[in-house]
Amino acid sequence: MKPSLNRDRERGVSGPVLSGAQTTEVAKSWERCEGDWKLDPSQGWKADVLSGAEFRHVxxxxxxxxxxxxxxxxxLFGLVQGLGLMALLADPDAMILARCIDETHQPLCRRLELREGALWNESEAGTNGIGTAVRDCCPLFLGEGEHWRFCFSLLASYAVPIFDAQGGVAGAINLAAFNGNETRPAAPLVLDAVMQAGRRIEEQLFRARYTGGRVLTLGPADGCSSPLVSINDDGEITGATHAARVLTGWTDATIGEHPKLLTELEAGEALSFQKAEESVIRSALALSKGNAAATARSLGISRATLYRKMKVMGLR
Structure with missing residues (x-):
């Protein structure tokens, strides 16, 4: 997908040109930059930076x-430091909360306002790792020339949204480099490392929110969120991560009614629900160290029902 980037030729303004390998997410962001935000890519930009008191409050x-x-x-910073990358943490409004940088990064960080309290929302900065990731809720790699503004043309960004315990966006992690495409050969590995870090943060936030509950997985993680659910001693759902909600279609209202986990999964007709049910039973058995009675009790089903499901799934 390539956005239409018709510019005012009399002003001599020309936007970036998307390559065929560019992602749909970046293309959509560029369309917003031109159509919704009316941003001139050739214009210089300076971030709004909160004062010390404002930053502490926000x-x-x-x-x-x-x-x-x-x-x-x-x-993360320790893993990628040799690649010239810095690590940035932002809140849901794309404000930088913290950073891990090398001393050699200081001059360019000052010039581009890559520091605590700086606002990098997409509507002002254009396509960028932090602002676009928190807006679109998806992982993002931006190489040389793939940021909207020309002044960011040498930046490389690896950004991943972080989800909170209720499935909303809590912020984003961004690994950024000033050496453009030098990190591109390792882009899949770097982005995967950032996604794994985001999932670990999400899981810690989730477990902290539902302390005392049993946290089970609905299957392997595929992206920047893990499909985790929290259940109480009666096998009722008390919480679900972003990925679990996307997989099942559950909402706050659904979860607020505390339905039985396996009952909800059985109501789904897709194959993914069968796999999710098997993942739940496997993880529940692991948590109970193979004790069938304890597993059945934690899932809110009878031991006979558990045995029947295990037989169908080929579980011993």
């Missing part, structure tokens, strides 16, 4: 995210 709302995410940020 960042306080993300205190738990910062506390949970910083160890992952430091770990």
């Amino acid at each position: 960042s306080g709302r993300s205190a738990t995210l910062v506390q949970v995410a910083m160890p992952e940020m430091r770990r």
